[in-house]
Amino acid sequence: MITKEEMEHAKSVLGREPTETELGMLDVLWSEHCSYKSxxxxxxxxxxxxxxxxxxxxxxxxxxxxxxxxxxGVAMESHNHPSQIDPYNGxxxxxxGIIRDVISQGCKAVGLMNCLRFGHPSKPHNAxxxxxxxxxxxxxxxxxxxxxxxxxxxxxxxxxxxxLVNVVCVGWVKPEEVVRSHAKTPGHHLVxxxxxxxxxxxxxxxxxxxxxxxxxEENRGAVQIGDPLSKKIVIDTLQELIEEKxxxxxxxxxxxxxxxAAGELARAGGTGVEIDLDKVPLREADMKPSEIVISExxxxxxxxxxxxxxDRVLLLLEKNGTPYGVIGKVTNDGHYTAKWYGEVxxxxxxxxxxxxxxxxxRVEGKIVVQTESMSWFNEPKDYKENLLKMLGSPNICDRSxxxxxxxxxxxxxxxxxxxxxxxxxxxxNGRKLAFTSDCNxxxxxxDPQQGTANSACESLRNLVAMGATPIFIxxxxxxxxxxxxxxxxxxxxxxxxxxxxxxxxxxxxxxxNVSLYNEAEVDGEIKRINPTPQIMIAGIFxxxxxxxxxxxxxxxxxxxxxxxxxxxxxxxxxxLLTTGQVKGIPPKYKPEVEKRSMRVIxxxxxxxxxxxxxxxxxGGVAVALMKMALRSKYGFKxxxxxxxxxxxxxxxxxxxxxxxxxxxxxxxSNQSEFLEIVEKHGASVCELxxxxxxxxxxxxxxxxxxxxAREAFTNGLIQFME
Amino acid sequence: xxxxxxxxxxxxxxxxxxxALSSIEGANPVLVPSRKGLAGLEKADAIVIPGGFSxxxxxxxxxxxxxxxxxEGVRDLAEDGKPIIGICNGFQILTxxxxxxxxxxxxxxxxxxxxxxxxxVSGHSTVFTRGxxxxxxxxxxxxxxxxxxxxEDERExxxxxxxxxxxxxxxxxxxxxxxxxxxxxDNIAGxxxxxxxxxxxxxxxxxxxxxxxxxxxxxxxxxxxVRAII
Numbered sequence: 001m002i003t004k005e006e007m008e009h010a011k012s013v014l015g016r017e018p019t020e021t022e023l024g025m026l027d028v029l030w031s032e033h034c035s036y037k038s039x040x041x042x043x044x045x046x047x048x049x050x051x052x053x054x055x056x057x058x059x060x061x062x063x064x065x066x067x068x069x070x071x072x073g074v075a076m077e078s079h080n081h082p083s084q085i086d087p088y089n090g091x092x093x094x095x096x097g098i099i100r101d102v103i104s105q106g107c108k109a110v111g112l113m114n115c116l117r118f119g120h121p122s123k124p125h126n127a128x129x130x131x132x133x134x135x136x137x138x139x140x141x142x143x144x145x146x147x148x149x150x151x152x153x154x155x156x157x158x159x160x161x162x163x164l165v166n167v168v169c170v171g172w173v174k175p176e177e178v179v180r181s182h183a184k185t186p187g188h189h190l191v192x193x194x195x196x197x198x199x200x201x202x203x204x205x206x207x208x209x210x211x212x213x214x215x216x217e218e219n220r221g222a223v224q225i226g227d228p229l230s231k232k233i234v235i236d237t238l239q240e241l242i243e244e245k246x247x248x249x250x251x252x253x254x255x256x257x258x259x260x261a262a263g264e265l266a267r268a269g270g271t272g273v274e275i276d277l278d279k280v281p282l283r284e285a286d287m288k289p290s291e292i293v294i295s296e297x298x299x300x301x302x303x304x305x306x307x308x309x310x311d312r313v314l315l316l317l318e319k320n321g322t323p324y325g326v327i328g329k330v331t332n333d334g335h336y337t338a339k340w341y342g343e344v345x346x347x348x349x350x351x352x353x354x355x356x357x358x359x360x361x362r363v364e365g366k367i368v369v370q371t372e373s374m375s376w377f378n379e380p381k382d383y384k385e386n387l388l389k390m391l392g393s394p395n396i397c398d399r400s401x402x403x404x405x406x407x408x409x410x411x412x413x414x415x416x417x418x419x420x421x422x423x424x425x426x427x428x429n430g431r432k433l434a435f436t437s438d439c440n441x442x443x444x445x446x447d448p449q450q451g452t453a454n455s456a457c458e459s460l461r462n463l464v465a466m467g468a469t470p471i472f473i474x475x476x477x478x479x480x481x482x483x484x485x486x487x488x489x490x491x492x493x494x495x496x497x498x499x500x501x502x503x504x505x506x507x508x509x510x511x512x513n514v515s516l517y518n519e520a521e522v523d524g525e526i527k528r529i530n531p532t533p534q535i536m537i538a539g540i541f542x543x544x545x546x547x548x549x550x551x552x553x554x555x556x557x558x559x560x561x562x563x564x565x566x567x568x569x570x571x572x573x574x575x576l577l578t579t580g581q582v583k584g585i586p587p588k589y590k591p592e593v594e595k596r597s598m599r600v601i602x603x604x605x606x607x608x609x610x611x612x613x614x615x616x617x618x619g620g621v622a623v624a625l626m627k628m629a630l631r632s633k634y635g636f637k638x639x640x641x642x643x644x645x646x647x648x649x650x651x652x653x654x655x656x657x658x659x660x661x662x663x664x665x666x667x668x669s670n671q672s673e674f675l676e677i678v679e680k681h682g683a684s685v686c687e688l689x690x691x692x693x694x695x696x697x698x699x700x701x702x703x704x705x706x707x708x709a710r711e712a713f714t715n716g717l718i719q720f721m722e
Numbered sequence: 723x724x725x726x727x728x729x730x731x732x733x734x735x736x737x738x739x740x741x742a743l744s745s746i747e748g749a750n751p752v753l754v755p756s757r758k759g760l761a762g763l764e765k766a767d768a769i770v771i772p773g774g775f776s777x778x779x780x781x782x783x784x785x786x787x788x789x790x791x792x793x794e795g796v797r798d799l800a801e802d803g804k805p806i807i808g809i810c811n812g813f814q815i816l817t818x819x820x821x822x823x824x825x826x827x828x829x830x831x832x833x834x835x836x837x838x839x840x841x842x843v844s845g846h847s848t849v850f851t852r853g854x855x856x857x858x859x860x861x862x863x864x865x866x867x868x869x870x871x872x873x874e875d876e877r878e879x880x881x882x883x884x885x886x887x888x889x890x891x892x893x894x895x896x897x898x899x900x901x902x903x904x905x906x907x908d909n910i911a912g913x914x915x916x917x918x919x920x921x922x923x924x925x926x927x928x929x930x931x932x933x934x935x936x937x938x939x940x941x942x943x944x945x946x947x948v949r950a951i952i
Binding site for chain 2: 134138139142143144145227228229232233321403404405406407408409410411412413414415417426541
C-alpha cells in the first residue's frame with residue numbers, strides 16, 4: 001500500500017485529496033514492482049550500451065542487431081508471488097506477460113525460457129507447486145505455439161514459502177517494423193484489443209510488492225487468469241497490424257493494467273491521455289471505474305492509432321474476432337484523465353503518476369563475513385556411492401521430467417533442444433543463436449557480489465562451450481524486502497557483481513526485471529529467499545558453425561581439463577550433500593582467468609579442434625564429465641593424480657567448483673595444435689584421460705557403470721513427481 | 723497443385739507446414755483460415771490440417787474444429803480421393819470428424835510430452851510412405867492427447883488391412899512397450915483410411931524437414947504427399 005509519506009507528497013503536488021480512483025492508480029504505479037523505486041538508482045552500474053544494441057532497457061523488450069537486417073528481441077520477468085498462490089495460473093500468465101512484452105515491440109516471438117526455484121521436492125507442497133507451475137507454463141506456451149528453448153531449476157528450503165518463476169521470451173523484428181511504446185501525437189486514438197477487462201489481477205503489483213503473510217487466501221483475486229487461445233489470436237492480429245504499418249505506438253497491459261500502459265505511453269511521448277472508462281469492453285458488467293483502471297486482466301494490448309488509419313485497424317480487429325474498444329485520445333495537457341460517462345474520475349499529472357514518487361531511503365546492511373575454513377571437509381568413505389548421490393541430487397539430476405512437457409520444436413527453428421549447455425534457435429537470417437541462464441543461489445547467499453558475477457560466468461561458459469559468442473544479457477533479480485538493511489545489502493552487492501561482469505566481459509544488459517519482497521513470516525520469524533539474480537545470456541554463432549554439444553563423440557579421444565582447480569568447495573554441492581548446509585567463502589570471481597580459458601575454447605572451436613565440450617560448474621569436474629557421458633554411447637578412463645591447481649585430494653579434484661574451467665574432447669591428431677592454443681593464451685591444462693568404447697566411468701581409483709549412473713541421474717527428480 | 727493448409731483459431735503449426743511444403747517442387751501451399759468456409763477450399767487439390775490447439779482444445783482436442791463449416795469441404799475432397807494429412811491436432815480433428823477411425827485419448831502419463839521418437843514404417847506401401855517401406859525414421863512428437871485407441875474390430879481391420887504406416891519403436895526398429903510415449907494401442911503413431919488417401923499421425927514430419935533441425939525424415943512423407951496429387 002501507498003505509504004504515509006507518499007500520500008502526503010501526492011496531496012501537496014495535487015493541492016487536494018486524491019479521489020478513490022486516483023489513489024488506486026498511484027498505489028499500483030508507485031508499487032516497487034512498477035516503479036523500481038528501491039532498485040533503479042543502482043542500474044548505472046550496468047553496462048547497457050554496445051554496438052549491437054538497438055534498444056536498451058526501458059521498454060517492453062531490448063533489441064539487439066544480429067546482422068542482415070534483423071534484430072533479436074528479449075524480455076525477462078518474474079511472476080513469483082502469483083505462482084506461490086496459484087501455481088498453474090500464476091506461471092501461465094507469467095509466460096503470457098513476457099510474450100506480450102516482446103510482441104508489443106513489433107517482434108515475432110520465437111522462444112521461451114523459464115528459471116524456477118522451489119523448496120526441496122520431497123515436501124509434497126513443493127512438488128505440488130513444481131507440478132503445477134510446469135503445467136501452467138506447458139499448457140500456455142504450447143498452446144500459443146512458441147517453443148521453450150532453455151531453462152534452469154534449483155531447489156532450496158529458502159524457497160519453501162516463496163517459489164520463483166522467472167520467464168524469458170525472445171523474438172526477432174526487422175528495424176523498419178519496430179513499434180515503439182510511446183504516444184507522441186495529440187489527437188491519436190487509444191485502441192485496446194485482445195480481451196475483455198475483468199476483476200482478475202486487481203492490484204496484482206501491489207500484492208507482489210509486499211511480504212507474504214497468513215492471508216494468502218485473500219490474495220487469490222490478485223492472480224490473473226491466462227487465455228492462450230486469445231493470445232494466439234492477438235499474435236496473429238498484431239502481425240497483420242504491424243505488416244500494414246498501422247500502429248504509431250503500442251504497449252501491452254501488464255502489471256498496473258491500464259494505468260501503467262497508458263501512463264507509460266504518454267510519459268514516453270511527452271503527452272497526456274484522456275480515457276473514457278465506460279468504453280472499455282468489460283467481462284463483468286458491474287465493474288467500478290476504479291477497478292477497470294487497475295485491472296490486470298490478461299491478453300490485452302493498447303495501440304496508438306492515427307485518425308486516418310482507424311477504420312482499417314478496426315476492420316482488421318473485427319475480422320479477427322477479437323474484443324476491442326476505442327477508449328480515448330492522446331492529449332497535449334500532460335495529464336492522465338479518466339472519465340466515466342463524462343464525469344472525471346481521475347486527473348493526475350503524468351509526471352507525478354509515472355515516476356513522481358518520493359524516492360524512499362534504503363539502508364544497505366553489511367553482508368555476514370564468511371571464512372576460508374574447510375574444517376567441515378572429509379573425503380567420502382565410498383567414492384562411487386558418493387558420486388551416485390551427487391548425480392541424483394535434485395540440483396544436479398536429470399530435468400527431462402520438466403522439459404519434456406514443453407513443446408521445444410514448434411515453429412521448426414530449434415537446432416539444439418533443452419538438456420545441453422544452451423538451447424539453440426535458427427533465426428530467419430540463417431544465424432543461429434544460443435540461449436542460456438544460470439544462477440547459483442548458494443554462492444550468491446554466501447557472497448552476493450562474487451556469487452552473482454560467478455553465476456554470470458557459468459552462463460558465459462555454457463555459451464562458449466558450444467561455440468557461441470555472447471552478445472547480450474537479460475536479468476531477473478529476485479531478493480527479499482528492500483526495507484530491511486540485510487536484504488537490501490544483498491541486492492546492492494549482487495547488482496555490483498552483475499555490473500562488474502557486464503563491464504569486464506563487455507556484454508550489454510538490454511532487459512531485466514527486479515522482484516523484491518520474496519520473503520515470508522513463518523512463526524513470527526522472517527524467512528527470506530537466497531539472493532537469486534538470474535542471468536540469461538544469448539550468444540551468436542559464426543555463419544555455418546555447427547554448435548558443439550557435450551555428449552562424447554568418439555572413442556580413443558583425449559579429454560582435456562582447461563583451467564586450475566583450487567580448493568574451492570565452500571558453497572559447493574559436495575558441501576551441501578555431505579554436511580547438509582553451505583557456508584564459507586564461495587568460489588572467487590576471476591575475470592582474467594575466465595577470459596584466458598574462454599579464448600582457448602573460442603579459438604579451438606574456430607579451428608574445429610573440439611569434438612565435444614562442457615562447462616565445469618555445479619558438482620565440479622566429476623559431474624561435468626558424467627554429463628558428457630550419460631547421454632553418449634561412450635565412457636572414459638582417467639587418471640586424476642596430476643591436476644593443475646591447489647586441490648590436493650581426490651574428492652577436492654572431483655568436486656571443487658572453481659570457475660573458469662572447461663572439459664574438451666580432442667582427437668589425438670589435433671592434440672598438438674590444441675595445446676599450442678592453450679599455451680598461447682597462457683591457460684592451464686591437463687590431459688585427464690581418454691574416451692573409451694565401454695559405457696564405464698573409470699576415475700582410476702574407482703569406477704562406475706553408466707547404467708547405474710543413468711538410473712541415479714534419471715530418478716533424482718522423478719522419484720518425487722511420479 | 724494447390725494444397726490448402728487449414729488454420730482454425732488456435733492452430734499454430736501452419737507456418738511450419740507452409741515452409742516445409744514450399745521447399746518441395748510442384749507444391750503450392752496456401753493458408754486457408756477456417757472462417758473462409760467452403761470458399762476457402764474451392765481450388766484445393768489436397769489438404770493439410772496442421773497441429774496446434776484449435777479453439778484452445780476446449781471441450782476436447784479437435785472437437786470444436788470438427789464441426790466448423792469448412793469441414794464439409796474437407797469431407798467432399800476426402801470422398802473425391804484427394805490426399806489429406808492431419809498432423810497432431812489435425813489427426814485429432816480427422817478422428818473427431820469420423821474420417822479416420824478411433825480416438826486420441828490423453829497420454830497415459832496424463833502429461834504433455836515433447837521428444838524425438840523413432841518410428842517403424844510399415845513394409846506395406848501407402849501413397850505417403852513410398853520409398854520408406856520397412857525403414858526406421860526419427861521425428862519429434864509434442865502432444866497431450868496422442869494415446870490412440872479404437873475398438874477390437876477396428877483394431878483388427880487396421881492391422882489386417884495394413885493401415886498402420888507408423889508405429890513407435892526403438893532405434894533398432896523394435897516395436898516395444900518401453901518406446902511407446904503415450905500408451906497408444908499397438909504403438910500406433912499414424913493410420914490411414916480404407917481408401918488410402920487420408921493420413922493422420924501424431925509425430926510432426928514438418929519439424930524434421932531440414933538437416934539443421936536434426937532430421938530430414940519428415941520431408942520424405944510430405945514429398946510423397948505432394949507426389950500423390952500430381
